[in-house]
Amino acid sequence: MRVKSRISSVNLFFLLVHTMISVGLLSLPHQTHDAAGSDGWISILISGFFIQLIVLLIWLLCRNFPNLTLFDFSKVILGETFGNVLNFIYIIYMLTVICYVFIIYADTLKRWILPETPVWIIFLIGFFLLIYGCICNIKNMVSLFSFLFIFILFLFFITFLVYGYSYTDVRYLFPIGSSGGWNILKSTSDSMISFIGFETLLIYFAFIKKSKTISALKGVFIAVLFVTIFFTYIVILSTVMLSPEEIKITPEPVLYILSAMEIRILSRLDLIFLSFWGLIVFTTIISYSFSASIGISKLIRIKHKFAVILSGTFVLIVSIIFYYMEITLLEKWLKHLNLIFGIIIPILLLLITIIFKREAASTYEKN
Numbered sequence: 001m002r003v004k005s006r007i008s009s010v011n012l013f014f015l016l017v018h019t020m021i022s023v024g025l026l027s028l029p030h031q032t033h034d035a036a037g038s039d040g041w042i043s044i045l046i047s048g049f050f051i052q053l054i055v056l057l058i059w060l061l062c063r064n065f066p067n068l069t070l071f072d073f074s075k076v077i078l079g080e081t082f083g084n085v086l087n088f089i090y091i092i093y094m095l096t097v098i099c100y101v102f103i104i105y106a107d108t109l110k111r112w113i114l115p116e117t118p119v120w121i122i123f124l125i126g127f128f129l130l131i132y133g134c135i136c137n138i139k140n141m142v143s144l145f146s147f148l149f150i151f152i153l154f155l156f157f158i159t160f161l162v163y164g165y166s167y168t169d170v171r172y173l174f175p176i177g178s179s180g181g182w183n184i185l186k187s188t189s190d191s192m193i194s195f196i197g198f199e200t201l202l203i204y205f206a207f208i209k210k211s212k213t214i215s216a217l218k219g220v221f222i223a224v225l226f227v228t229i230f231f232t233y234i235v236i237l238s239t240v241m242l243s244p245e246e247i248k249i250t251p252e253p254v255l256y257i258l259s260a261m262e263i264r265i266l267s268r269l270d271l272i273f274l275s276f277w278g279l280i281v282f283t284t285i286i287s288y289s290f291s292a293s294i295g296i297s298k299l300i301r302i303k304h305k306f307a308v309i310l311s312g313t314f315v316l317i318v319s320i321i322f323y324y325m326e327i328t329l330l331e332k333w334l335k336h337l338n339l340i341f342g343i344i345i346p347i348l349l350l351l352i353t354i355i356f357k358r359e360a361a362s363t364y365e366k367n
Helices: 009-020 024-062 070-078 080-112 119-134 138-165 181-195 198-207 214-241 244-248 253-259 269-299 304-323 327-356
Strands: none
Touching: 009 138, 009 198, 009 214, 009 269, 024 181, 024 198, 024 214, 024 244, 024 253, 024 327, 070 080, 070 198, 070 269, 070 327, 080 119, 080 269, 080 304, 080 327, 119 138, 119 269, 119 304, 138 214, 138 253, 138 269, 181 214, 181 327, 198 214, 198 269, 198 327, 214 253, 244 253, 253 269, 269 304, 304 327
């Protein structure tokens, strides 16, 4: 079924930035340093360039099916049965991402801000916020994300304060390339999970005006560039402020740096940072939940608001269960799942579309 709501390329910029900047921001310097040492920032730049190529391929796929989401054109490409199977596993993938983000979000808040609060209360509050944020249409969601973008700029500002009030040593960045090309590429693979979110373009391209023209890509390219620069900045900041030995044993370097900082008019910068970070992370949860709910509503033919409640309930139950299990197992799964659902499957769908000349004209709508 063709979507009716329309958003601009600028709106898509806000959607993608908020979807991609998530819980991986806090641990990114630690993760990249494990594999590439002081060259971790290079792996971020390589990842950003690679993501630009992937979103271009996703656009080439989606432009053949204007106004149709993945959950619609998958049935055109693969047929009704296999299309529904693909839609189902994409829904499960998106719900898995939400659970992972939800768990890391709750765990971080509990360790840094709410140590005495039972974790199920944090999950329950998150559940109601998820329902409230997703039950609206995409235009309302874009308005919310556009407003909250200012808090991403606040994250820039808070971390920038560190440069003026603490000791930095740029020598930690040198010699550039000392880790070796293989380690940098390995770090690139490990850091890809921090860029998770670009695959939602398989849904969002259907809502954009003039999706078949190159202008539809402007907001996307700028969004990926913005996220890449932001991540690179965070990694460089952590590298020049902490010694290699400190980064190795610090899972969340940014919070560690901010917790040790005090300026005349502000104290506990880490808590201020986490307050803004929490709002940004929840927009990622809302974005993925909105996308998954679209798929659920199309798959089992229910209204969007009921699909949101269903997806939210699933996320709440699974998140509570996995919170008391080994979270690193879920993270390992996601590294492979993101490669499959964000890169491999879209490329295969594009190849099938080109070889068998699938197009929107062959679509029929069922009401």
